Amino acid sequence: MIIKFRLDGRDVSVEVEPNELLLNVLRDKLGVKAPKYSCGIGECGACTVLLDGEPVLSCLTLAVDANGREVTTASGIKGEEAEMLMKAFAEEGAVQCGFCTPGMFVMSYALLHEKKRPTEEEIREYLRGNLCRCTGYVNIVRGIEKVVEMGGKK
Amino acid sequence: MMSSLNRMNTRIIPFSFSYHEPTSLEEALSLLSKLGADGKILAGGTDLIVKMKARQAEPRHIINIKKIKELRYITVDEDKIRIGALATWRDLEKSSHIISRIPSLLDAASVMGGVQIRNMATIAGNICNASPAADSAPPFLVHGARVKAMSEKGARFVPIDSFFIAPGKTALMPEEMVVEIEIPLPPPSSSSAFLKLARTSMDLAKVSAAAYLKVDGGTIEEARVALGAVAPKPIRAPSVEKELIGKPATEETFKNASKHVVKDISPIDDIRSTASYRKKTSPYLVTDALLTALSRIGGEKR
Missing domain, CATH: 1.10.150.120 ([2Fe-2S]-binding domain)
Structure with a gap:
């Protein structure tokens, strides 16, 4: 399915499978390499992004879950x-x-x-x-x- | 759960599934009744996604309930606190004005995972995952919580004592989901506490214990003790409780009663600890939980 969301201040849309994780979609499909894959099981925090302003682990978040929401990575934090x-x-x-x-x-x-x-x-x-x-x-x-x-x- | 960590590919979910995103409870229940055991509810995902990466769970259908906004609440009625299925651990912390009535649950919230996990993980998910080490389980057990399960046919209430069946297994039927957890408001002159032993506080428990006491004029009127990670499921400790009721609320009583906990537990060796360590530490943890609960009665709750 095609999902659309706000990523680091811009609108993106991308085709994903339900079993794809937000982290992999950010890194491999959208070229945002700030969040890192490390443990993959929610122990280390290297993949942390803000989802609607709240810190979450992108390695445990389905990409489809970001549909219509706002994702901010370290690259998008400015000011x-x-x-x-x-x-x-x-x-x-x-x-x-x-x-x-x-x-x-x-x-x-x-x-x-x-x-x-x-x-x-x-x-x-x-x-x-x-x-x-x-x-x-x-x-x-x-x-x-x-x-x-x-x-x-x- | 993480024993094969280094051999496990935790980068991807290695199988396909159908994805459903109901926007109402009715829709979710109808999906559940259609899909039965093939469907799995996704809320926070902090347990389920990890299990799916490791192929410990391989659901053919995922029902993401996060869009059912009306399930996210923590409220207090005349005689009970109600926690909706989508309330997260962070919601719990932020509702401390309500949850301070259930001090042991607030204790659990302060040691459950890091900020990100607490933002994602739901309380209901913590009990549905049915880990013997679930942090919310001992507080719910000592406070006599009950679980509201719903299917298309209607709602039923499951006392928390009979909710946990085995590791990863609950009393829920395949077509049922948890919609709410109810905790009766405790009477005056009572309090509770939860403690856990873990490598770091955000880690899973080696041993955890909760205690609830109601004291009248220095005598223990009601006592409930529960433990995690020392049996195939979170358990009550009736042998300890029996030795407390009617006795003076003193450290000596607590120490003597806590010794009996070894009759109630059946710990094993696993990656986090050993049976022997768990047997040795359980009585002390129970004593400390009782002392902490007692210190909160009458004085400030937390």
Whole structure:
């Protein structure tokens, strides 16, 4: 069937089978490579995207389920706050191999939208569904804390 | 479930199925009655899709109920809390003003998965998946919840005690689906707690336990204890409950009663833990759950 949805700010339509997963359709059919395939069973968070603004795992979401909805990947997150996050991630060394980064970035962005001034504990709690295979958690948390200190969203 | 993780291709769903997207409950029930055991309800998908990737479930028809918006609610009536089939774990957290009446369920919500899983996964799906380690099961068991199952023929209520049959198996008939979970509002001077032992809090439980207590003038009037991951299904612990009722609500009573839990459980060795570890830790977890429940009575609930 043909599904239509909003992807990173543009309208897309694509032919999919019911057994296709959103992650694979994004990466292989629509060329959006930000969400990553890693565990495939909902343990690692590397495939996280926003579906109608809420973080979900695209490896466990049927592509047909995105029909008529809004999908935002790390590539589609833009604006001042996103710039601040990217800069803070770079400065704090939050990116090592980079594989978990798109998922971490989407989650950090979602967190800052939900809570203006999250504590370190709240940051760690919010990111607990995202694994970093380099184990660079401290720098990731510092990156987010830096944005919080700078006042986050204006 | 994940024991063959490294040999499993978790990238795709390796078979085809027909996809249905009913927009009303009537439509969903009519599909279910037509398809019977060939049809499988999809809600959050966090269990079902994983099983399908591993070919542990191979339904020929998927009935995605997420478009039936009226099934997504958490409300409180005079005497009960009602959780609709599409209410997610995040909805539960966000309804803490209601769910704080059922403290053990809120405990479970705070340790169930990460944010993404909690956004996707439904409470009803957690019980329908019927994992012996389901986080919602011990709280529902100690609070005497009942499950509203519906088919085209009508509705029936299944007490949670008889809902779980075996790993992955519930009392639902093939043409039935869960539409609601009802929890009676607990009386004053009562409270409950849920605890779990797991590698990390978002992981599946090695052992989990919930306790519900009603105390009158220092004496235990009502006591219910339930455990997860220590039997083929989530279970009550009648041997412990028997040793609690009528006794003073003290740590000593709890410790003595908790020892009896080994009579109620039948744990196994699996990838998450061993039978021996589960037997050794269960009494302590039960004691801690009882102490936490007691500490919430009278004082702030959570």
